[in-house]
Amino acid sequence: MALSRSSLQFWQLARVRVGFSIKKVGYSLLVPGLLIIISSIMVYWWPDLVRTVGDAGKANALLQLLPVLPYAVFSAGVIMGWRYSNTGMILGSAALALSYGCLAATGSGPGAVMGAGVLVMLPIDLFLLSLLTKRRLFTSLGMAALSVLVFQILSIWIFCEPGLTDLVNTTQQLSPELGKRFADIQTRLNLLFNNHSPLGMEHLSILGQVAFCWSFIVFIARLYFAPDQLGTGFFGALCAVFLGAVIGSPQAYMIFFFTAGLILLVTSIEASFSMAYMDELTGLPGRRSLNETMLNLGRKYVIAMIDIDHFKKFNDTYGHKTGDQVLKMIATRLGKMGGGAKTFRYGGEEFTAIFPGKEIFEALPHIEKYRLDIENTPFIIRSKGRKTSNASARGKEPAPTTKRVKVTVSIGVAEPTRALTKPEQVMKAADKILYKAKKSGRNCVKSSQD
Structure with missing residues (x-):
């Protein structure tokens, strides 16, 4: 029976985790998704937009400046990444800028070997750089990533640029064997990058399609197991780049690469906001958010510690x-507290719930329900699994065991009075009442009305 209960709770926790991951990733994808939809509409209506702007006369000059706008967003991404020591953001924005410049100059259709090479490396780079969003640039890993990016750029330029015939001839004169190998590599890459599938993606080679497919798969797996805003931003940028590559027109590159850079920029701002206002461990708003909420409370509210x-x-x-x-x-169960409660992590093992516009008698039923929910939810502690890697010794070790422990909370509740007019005073009063609850035997709710 104990094993079945343990298994049941395991599947319940797994289901909660899946739901949390989907919810978190889904919320993070709202802004990138909206930007991509707007960009798709702009690409679809681009001929009409150009015609309308062209009829406006002087506005036509602005149209000529639009291809430069993506570089402004990429530059802002590099600056923000530098400000927050975000290697992924710095190199991701730089990779988008270099790729956009190459595609804008050469395109990516049949015969455009440089563009095809860029669209093979860029999706892979976006995934790998998304893993470096918490790394500094001037570290061994950051400099290695920069070196790899520079190596890719030089390789694509040297081996895929059809105009470098003089370099090939010079190499053949200095070393016929080396020149022959150099020319052979160029020929092989031309054949490889000009191999397009019959799926209608004439601007994306088969190798590029494989690269995008691989990146989509590993991105989805990563966001499922470790959802985060910056990772979602890179995934959104990948989607935008893919749409631009599939369409393959100059305006599609301009709009979708601009969108990719903008997605990275916006998600970086959102991540910075979350770091400042959200508690990383529990996912609840932190002390800064609590302080701002207290500044905007009216005259009627309830605070529970x-x-x-x-x-x-x-x-x-x-x-x-x-x-x-x-x-x-x-924290997860506190976030589901009813009664319009706003919940926060105060610090350590202490949390805060604020009920704006409520009185104690209105908030107490929701607080007591939460306490009972915690009391009646057993917490299962699993012992460490087998450590031995030797197959012959595994059967001799005891099987992992589980232990069910009881977790309870004590809660102090207060509301404004003639003597307690400020939220800080009410919070201190709730904190004092909390310690009365602990002295009364714990696992109970005490209020200023008791």
Whole structure:
């Protein structure tokens, strides 16, 4: 029976994780998706837009400047990446800028070997650079990524630029054998990058299609197992670049590469906002968000201070990683508290819930329901699995076991009074009442009305 319950909770937690991942990624994709839709509409209506702007006379000069706009967005991305020590953002924006410049100059259709080479390397680069969003540029890994990007640029330019016949002739004069190999590589790349599939993607070679397909698959897997805003931004940029590559017209490159750079820029701003206002471990708003919420409260509200009982002892017994799992569980259920509650992580094992426009008698049922929910939800601790890699010794080790422990919370609740007119005073009062709840035996709700 214990095993079946453990299995049931495992699948319940797995289902919650899947739902959380889909919800988080789905929310993060709203802005990139909207930008891509707008860009697609612009590409579709581009002839009419050009005709309308051309009829406007002086506005035609602005139309001539549009191809330069993507570089402004790419530059802003490099600057923001440099400001926040984000190697992925710096090199991702640079890769988009170089790729856009190459495609704008040479195109990517049959015979455009440089453009075809760019569309093979760029999707792979976008995925790999999305893994470096928390890395600094001037580190061994950051400089290695920069070196690889420079190597790609030089390789594509040397081996795929059809105008470098003088370089081939010079190489053959200096070393006939080396010149022959050089010319052979150019010929092979020409055949490889000009191999287009019969799927209607005449601007994207088969190798480019494989590169995009691989990037889409690994991106989706990454966002499922480790969803984050910056990763979602790179995925959105990949989608925009793919649409531009499929259409293959100069205006499609201009609009979709501009969109790709804009997506990276917007998601970087959103990620910076989340770092400042959201608690990374629990996903709840943090202290800065709490302080701003308190500044905008009216005259009627309720503040509840929530503390996990015996959390220090729990950490000492089972370890900090298990303690983090408890914090996540507490925060997940707190985020679902009813009554219009706004919930925050105050710090450590302490959380805050604010009920704007409510009085204590209105908020208490929701707070008590939350306490009971935590009390009645057993927390399962799994022992470490087998450590031995020797197949002959595995059967001799004891099987991993599970332990069910009870987690409870104590809650103090207060509201404004004649003596408590400021939110900070009400919070302090709720904190004092919280300690009364702990002295009363814990696992209970105490309010200023008790």
